[in-house]
Amino acid sequence: MRTREPRPLGFWLLAIVFALFVFFMYGPMLVIFVLSFQGPEGGLTFPMRGVSLHWFRKLAEGLGVVDIGAALLRSLGLGLAVMACTVVLSVLAGLAFRKKLRGGNLLFFVVVASLIMPSIIVSLGIGLEFRLLDSAIKALLGAVGMESALEGYGTSLGLFTSALGAHLTWTLPFGLLIMFAVFNRFNPAYEEAARDLGATPWQGFVHVVLPLIAPSVVGIGMFGFTLSWDEIARTSQAIGDVNTLPLELQGLTSTVTTPAIYALGTVTTLVSFVVMACALAWVRVLGRRREGRAA
Incomplete structure (x- = not known):
């Protein structure tokens, strides 16, 4: 019987470093999950005081003057809009860059430059x-004499104008880079x-190209939504009179000095997990359909 050779010391050192890294990354999230299920007497730190859904019920009732439900719907709507725009524009740009474009290098650097610019500067x-x-x-x-329209005019800053543009400066470079990698292969x-x-050409794209790149397109959509879902800096100065979640x-x-804030964090994280699960399930379905067609 062949004996198993012992692991070298370097393996165990790297394993310990990796375990500490994973704990550092996901430990705070797990702590928030656990503390959000405390009882009515629970606080913001350990030890836990009971186990219940009390703070989720408090969250549903509202946190002071903040309308959490409305903020959640605004974030969902903005995230879906960013996802759709990111997918469409990234795919179109990827197709365009398959051919040599005059000024294409400059255009590429202009798009990608937003990744290295400070987010708050972009928002401002x-x-x-x-x-x-x-x-x-x-x-x-005022010049054309439309006084009634002038009195009713507020601002062009809004969820699907300035905020949408701010988020696209963050999501489009990622989508474009993914499409470059896809079409290069x-x-x-x-x-x-x-x-x-x-x-x-249209039939070739719909029935040949799109099914082959569909998993990557789904990935771009997931990137677009999740990056928009938790964006703060690029939203803060470009959102207008309303707030995202x-x-x-x-x-x-x-x-808020109660575990209700942890319950809100748990809910928002679960929404992200649901989106990722739906995207992965869609990729799996597309893969099975492609295998079925090939058979």
């Missing part, structure tokens, strides 16, 4: 840009075969 710049746009719109309305022989069989959560950390 977008907020200032839309405030200048507000001034221009008000001046135009894409075999154009499939498209050539489709053209030989009489397929139009992360901004409300940031504000509550200085006013």
